[in-house]
Amino acid sequence: MANFDEVKCSMIQHGWCSHQPDRWSRFLSLEHLRYLSEINRSTFNHNSHSRCGEAEWCIANQVNSNNYVTRHVRADCDCQMIGVPIKDVADIIVHGGVPLVSIKTDKKTGQLTLRVKRRTLFSRYTAISHVWSDGLGNFCDNKLPLCQLQRLRGYLEKLPPSLSGTVEQFDSPFTSLYSRIFLGKSNVFWMDTLCIPNGVASDGLKMRAIKRMATTYAAAAQVLVLDAELQQHQIQGSPENEVLARIIGSNWMSRSWTFQEGALGVNVFFQFKDTTFYPIPKWCKAEVDHAPKRGVNSPSIGSSDETINSALYNVLWMQLRHDWKSYTTVGRISNDSTLSLRFLQSCQDLMSSSWRSNRAYKRKTTYDEGRVPQLVEMWNEFGYRATSMAEDTHIIIANLLDLYSHDVMGLSTKIERMQAMLLSFEFLPLSLFYNTGPRCEDLQNRWLPIEPSKSLMVCHPLLQRSPDGYRLLDSKGPDCRPLILLTNSNIAGKGTFYVKATGQVENFHACVSCEEKHIAPPPGTISSCILIERNSEASSYDLSRGALLWVTDIRNGPDSVEELRTMYCCPVQIRKPSPTPESQGGR
Secondary structure, eight states: OOOHHHHHHHHHHTTOOTTHHHHHTTTSOHHHHHHHHTSOOTTTOOSOOTTGGGSSSOOTTOOOTTTOOOOOSSTTOOOOEEEOOHHHHHHHHHTTOOEEEEEEEOTTTOOEEEEEEEOOTTOOOEEEEEOGGGTTOOSSOSEEEHHHHHHHHHHHHHSOSOSOSSGGGSOSHHHHHHHHHHSSOOOOEEOHHHHSOOSGGGHHHHHHHHHTHHHHHHTSSEEEEEOHHHHTOOOTTOBHHHHHHHHHTSGGGGBHHHHHHHHHOSSEEEEOSSOEEOOHHHHSSSOOTTOSOTTOBOOOTTSHHHHHHHHHHHHHHHHTTHHHHTOOOOOOOOOOOSSEEEEOSOHHHHSOHHHHTSGGGOBSOOOHHHHHHHHHHHHHHHTTOBOSSTTHHHHHHHHHTTBOHHHHTTSSSHHHHHHHHHTTOSEEEGGGGGOOSOBOOSGGGTTOBSSOOSSOOOSOSEEEEETTEEEEOOOSSGGGOOEEEEOSSOOTTOSEEEEEOTTOOOEEEEEOOTTTTTOOOOTTOOEEEEEEOOOTTSSSSOSEEEEEEEEEEEEEOGGGOEEEEEEEEEEEEEEOOOSSOOSOEEO
16 A cells, blocks of 8 residues: 555656645545545646745746736637726726626627626626636736637636525515526626736726725625636546546645635636536535536445545535635633743733724624634645735735735735734634744744744634733643643753653653754743643654743742743744653753
8 A cells, every 4th residue: 555655756746736745635534645646637737846846835836927928728829819998997996896897799890898897786796716827817918818708708608697596486576686686697707817907007006906806706606716727627427536636636726816716705616628617516405406517427325436525525615615604603712721821922012002003903803712713724724825926925814814904915014914913813823833934033023923834723722812911721622732841941042952841751852943043032031931732643742843932930820820921932843752861951
C-alpha cells in the first residue's frame, strides 16, 4: 500500500500542485488522497506547477499586469473586443450602485453589444467567478473578445430559471409576484472584468467597486464558476467522484478572491464543457428537479466509491462554506476559569484614541463568540490560497469577517489593518500565539500577525479581551488545555532549551528560530513562561508547538488561583521529550 509520500509524488506527476496533497490531507484519508492521485489533470491544466514547491503556496496562477493577455476561446481567433459603456458604469459606481451587464444583439446590424443598468432590490443576476490566469481578465480596458461573450451568453441561457421547488406550489398573488421577480429567467450578470473600471484615471472608482464585491456576490441569484480546466472536461457519463475531484483540485480552489466568491454566493454552479454542475441537491433531503446534475454516474450504495464520494462532498461543502450560509445559532463560552493567564499588553494601548474613533474595529454583527470559528476557518484556508495583488488579502479578510472593508483599507499599513480586524473580536484563539508566519515587529504587539499563514489555527482555548489585557479562558476539555510551564529564570534569548514540569520525569525540548532568539526581554521581566499546545491525537504534550512568554508579575488571582502577568515573546517548537538532560538548560 502506498504511503503519503508516494501518493504525493503521484499527484504531482498527474498535474496536481505540490501544495495540494498537504492541503487536502487535513480533510481526507490516505485512501481518498490515493483516489485523487489517479485523476490525471496534466492534459487539461495549462499552467505549470514546476516552481510551486519552492514557494509558500501555489504560484502557478499568479498574473502580471505588464504582460497579461486576454484570451480568445480559440488560440487562432482574432475577433474584435467588445466593451461596456464605461461612462454608464462609472456613473452607477459614483452614485453608490452596482452595475449589471446584459448581452444584446442589434436587430438591424446583428452586432453584439453590452448594456449596463444599475442593480436594484429586485435584480436577479448571475455573478461570474473566474481565475484571471485563465485569460478572462483585462488590465487595460473593460472589454472581452466577442467569442468569449458569445460563449458566456450560451452559458447563461442554459442556467436553470428557478432554484425553488416549493414557492410555485402555492397559488397566491404574492407567490406569483415572487416567482416573476426572483425566479424568472435572467441573463443579466456581473463580472469584474466589465464592471470594475480599469486604468490609472479610474483608481478611485476601481477601489469603490472592489469594496462592493462582497454584497455583489452575496446578493446574486447564483454564482457561475468559469475555470479553464473544468471547461475542457465533459462530465456526461463521468463518475461523480471524478467530477468532484476535478472541482476540488481546480485552480479556482487555490485563489483568495474565489474563496470569498464561493463563500458568499448562495448557489454556486460549476461550468464544464457540456453542462453546469450544481452540487446542492446532494446535500438536500429533497433534490431540486431541474438541477443540472443529470448524466453524472453516482456511486453504488455501500461501495468504497460511496465512501470516497461522501468525503469529497464534505470537502466541497467546507470549501463553499455552506455552514456559514446556514448559520443560525451562537455558542456560549464558559467564564469559569480554573487557571488564569493575563497578558500585560494593554488593550487601551492597542485601541488608542485614533483607533476608538475609527469604525474599522467595529463589527457589523454582535455574534462575537460565533465568529471565532469563522476566523479560524478563514485563517486556515488562506494558508493555501494566493492572490496576485498582495494588498487584496485584507479586503477579502474584512469582507469574510463581516467588517467594514472601506474603513479597514483606509488604514495605511498591513499590520494596522490586521490589528483593527483582530481587535473587532472580544474572543481570540490562543493558537494565534503559535503562528510562525510574518508578525508585527513592535515589542508590545509581537503576537499580531501581518497576514494569515500555514500555522494551523484552532478554536480553543480562547483568550478574552479585558481592560488591561487578555485572559486565558478555561478550555472546554483536557484535550485542548495547554500546559503552562513557569521557569526559574529568564530563558529568552536562547535558541534551544530543555524544561521539565515540577514532579514530572519527562523533559520538553523547545526550539526558537534564529530570528527570534536575539529579542531582548522588556524591563521588569522576572522570569519566562512556556505554553505548550496539547496534541489531541497524542497521549502527551509531545511533537507539539508552543509560545514563549515573558513573566512580569505573579500574583494571587480570583479563587486563590495563581495568576501570571506576561508579555508575548515568540512561538516555539516542542520536540519529543528527551530523557538525557536532568534539568533546565540552554544553548
